[in-house]
Amino acid sequence: MNVLKGVAVYRGIVFGKLKAYRKDYFDMYSDKVFSGNSEFEISKFENAKKDAMEQLDGLYESALKDLGEEHAMIFGVHKMIIEDYEYSESVAGIIKKEHANAEYAVWLTSRRFEHKFETMDNEYMQQRASDIRDISRRIINCMSNPPGDKINEDKKSLIIGCDDLSPSDLLELNSNYIKGFITMLGSKNSHTSILAKSMKIPSIISLGEQLKPEFEGCDVIIDGFAGAVYVSPDSATIRRLKKKKELCDKQEELLSSFKGKENVSLDGQEVQLSANVSHIADIKVVKDVDANGIGLFRSEFIFMGRHNYPTEEEQFRIYKSVASKMDGKHVTIRTLDVGADKQMDYFDIPKEANPAMGYRGIRICLDRPNIFKTQLRAILRASAYGNVEILFPMISSLDEIIRIKKILNECKSELRCQKLDFNDDIKIGIMIETPAAVMISDILAKEVDFFSIGTNDLVQYSLAVDRQNDKVNFMFNPQHRAILRMIKMVCDNAKLAGIRVGICGEIAADENMTEIFLSLGVNELSMSAPFILGIRKKVRETNVSLIRDQIVSKL
Amino acid sequence: MNFKYKIKNPCGVHARPAGHLATFVKNCNKKYDECEIKIGKSISADCGCGDCKDASQILSVMSLGLKKGDEAVFYIYGPDEQAENDIKRDMCDLLSEHF
Numbered sequence: 001m002n003v004l005k006g007v008a009v010y011r012g013i014v015f016g017k018l019k020a021y022r023k024d025y026f027d028m029y030s031d032k033v034f035s036g037n038s039e040f041e042i043s044k045f046e047n048a049k050k051d052a053m054e055q056l057d058g059l060y061e062s063a064l065k066d067l068g069e070e071h072a073m074i075f076g077v078h079k080m081i082i083e084d085y086e087y088s089e090s091v092a093g094i095i096k097k098e099h100a101n102a103e104y105a106v107w108l109t110s111r112r113f114e115h116k117f118e119t120m121d122n123e124y125m126q127q128r129a130s131d132i133r134d135i136s137r138r139i140i141n142c143m144s145n146p147p148g149d150k151i152n153e154d155k156k157s158l159i160i161g162c163d164d165l166s167p168s169d170l171l172e173l174n175s176n177y178i179k180g181f182i183t184m185l186g187s188k189n190s191h192t193s194i195l196a197k198s199m200k201i202p203s204i205i206s207l208g209e210q211l212k213p214e215f216e217g218c219d220v221i222i223d224g225f226a227g228a229v230y231v232s233p234d235s236a237t238i239r240r241l242k243k244k245k246e247l248c249d250k251q252e253e254l255l256s257s258f259k260g261k262e263n264v265s266l267d268g269q270e271v272q273l274s275a276n277v278s279h280i281a282d283i284k285v286v287k288d289v290d291a292n293g294i295g296l297f298r299s300e301f302i303f304m305g306r307h308n309y310p311t312e313e314e315q316f317r318i319y320k321s322v323a324s325k326m327d328g329k330h331v332t333i334r335t336l337d338v339g340a341d342k343q344m345d346y347f348d349i350p351k352e353a354n355p356a357m358g359y360r361g362i363r364i365c366l367d368r369p370n371i372f373k374t375q376l377r378a379i380l381r382a383s384a385y386g387n388v389e390i391l392f393p394m395i396s397s398l399d400e401i402i403r404i405k406k407i408l409n410e411c412k413s414e415l416r417c418q419k420l421d422f423n424d425d426i427k428i429g430i431m432i433e434t435p436a437a438v439m440i441s442d443i444l445a446k447e448v449d450f451f452s453i454g455t456n457d458l459v460q461y462s463l464a465v466d467r468q469n470d471k472v473n474f475m476f477n478p479q480h481r482a483i484l485r486m487i488k489m490v491c492d493n494a495k496l497a498g499i500r501v502g503i504c505g506e507i508a509a510d511e512n513m514t515e516i517f518l519s520l521g522v523n524e525l526s527m528s529a530p531f532i533l534g535i536r537k538k539v540r541e542t543n544v545s546l547i548r549d550q551i552v553s554k555l
Numbered sequence: 556m557n558f559k560y561k562i563k564n565p566c567g568v569h570a571r572p573a574g575h576l577a578t579f580v581k582n583c584n585k586k587y588d589e590c591e592i593k594i595g596k597s598i599s600a601d602c603g604c605g606d607c608k609d610a611s612q613i614l615s616v617m618s619l620g621l622k623k624g625d626e627a628v629f630y631i632y633g634p635d636e637q638a639e640n641d642i643k644r645d646m647c648d649l650l651s652e653h654f
Binding site: 308 | 565566567569570571574577578609612613614615617618620622652
């Protein structure tokens with residue numbers, strides 16, 4: 001037995017056979033085979049094109065249904081490339097002129113187009129060469145049976161192993177019912193990982209050289225809780241993991257019985273359980289666990305993985321699609337929260353000695369009003385299509401709120417002049433994540449419609465503990481009495497002003513904290529969607545009136 | 556009819572913009588009996604251009620390699636002037652959003 005350790009992307013345990021997923025057989029068609037029957041070769045190509053189009057139609061439909069238009073679009077583009085007659089003419093030309101077989105003609109055509117794109121002086125276009133290759137590979141697959149990639153035998157128990165998977169690889173493999181995948185490369189924040197999570201595919205990534213070619217065909221077990229892969233497991237391991245899987249399945253089943261139930265404690269206190277969303281693909285899970293809404297929509301992802309600022313139209317389309325998908329449930333969009341520690345090149349923010357206390361969040365937005373206004377206009381316009389709210393991060397003074405409101409009002413009057421629809425009464429809220437905001441929360445509460453306590457930063461700033469620092473991160477304690485007292489203070493001030501208060505840090509999903517939050521009168525807990533049902537169960541088992549006095553007196 | 560358009564998309568005319576254009580042109584071809592829309596890269600002040608490509612073909616459009624700041628030239632041949640103007644108007648909406 002071999003035990004490989006990597007990074008778990010989605011929790012879950014699966015058993016299966018390891019299948020290598022390779023792509024490098026493409027160049028084996030680089031040898032021309034003489035064919036005296038050009039017509040036969042051309043019809044072979046035309047039939048393969050039809051089959052490929054059908055495959056892409058299927059992929060487009062399933063991606064559209066599961067993941068939305070944004071992800072599905074890639075298959076639409078691939079279809080258009082297949083329909084392109086310059087491509088087809090090139091293939092037919094090679095078949096006729098060189099008396100070549102169709103596979104070779106597709107290969108050569110692909111190489112020529114790839115070359116054209118690779119030599120363009122635009123990095124983005126250079127990457128499009130891979131689209132051409134993807135399509136050509138698909139067409140060749142439809143003509144002949146390449147070795148390696150046939151994923152049809154015993155579909156139900158395959159686990160895919162490869163160096164790295166692209167998002168479209170994953171979408172396609174999923175439609176063939178793979179159980180899980182393991183890769184040598186990859187990162188937890190990559191598009192592929194985000195997709196794997198929303199598709200609930202157990203997967204372990206960045207295994208590096210531990211993953212060896214000779215494991216192909218072996219029995220493997222993925223343990224997505226421990227981040228481990230067992231290759232040719234011994235009987236004791238199989239027994240242990242079968243038991244673990246049984247327990248997990250039972251737990252899952254129990255939790256799913258809480259779908260559709262209200263978040264009300266035994267004595268009738270209600271709390272909203274909403275989801276944190278970091279990517280559009282998360283929305284599917286949000287709907288699956290029937291969250292009360294989106295309590296924190298991290299808009300940063302729209303700005304990441306690109307070379308330029310997203311336009312108002314691009315942002316508008318994303319916000320609008322989320323707002324309408326949520327069917328009237330609230331969608332709290334947090335404005336851009338980047339800084340020197342997580343930033344995009346095109347923002348051009350110099351390195352800082354102390355980024356946590358530097359140029360970040362609302363400070364950047366207020367300093368660069370153009371970026372800010374583009375985003376605000378997009379959010380406002382989306383507010384015509386659902387229950388959209390705006391949340392501003394990193395607030396530390398009243399003055400910031402006044403400046404934000406001024407800019408927001410400018411955006412509103414611009415939109416009014418342009419006769420564009422928006423919700424004039426859109427609710428605005430602020431993150432309470434600096435000790436300063438806690439201390440003046442009575443003043444701030446008069447200016448906004450809701451508070452959202454961001455515990456991760458609040459703990460870091462209040463306890464003076466840098467979580468990235470291995471020497472001190474053991475002191476990072478969200479349950480520190482200082483933090484609980486701060487949360488109480490914010491809740492009390494919110495209640496006095498009659499506004500909503502929520503918690504959107506990691507501890508919102510901590511079952512040990514639920515009783516405390518309910519006792520303090522927190523109105524909303526926003527967390528990563530998979531935790532919602534567990535917390536719902538906890539809320540429904542809690543009797544707040546019995547524990548409130550005892551908990552509050554201890555703070 | 557012809558007109559010029561300066562590319563503003565920082566990524567240039569890549570797959571998605573080219574795809575949107577191709578879809579649009581294909582719809583025009585369906586709508587009007589005689590209709591041809593071509594795209595090229597501007598090389599002189601008077602709408603002259605090098606290679607002209609059928610704008611309904613995504614690879615052809617992409618392989619022009621139009622970058623931000625480049626000028627594209629569009630040629631619209633429709634059944635009559637009214638139709639050409641209609642096509643141009645709709646096309647400009649599309650261009651301002653994706654190109």
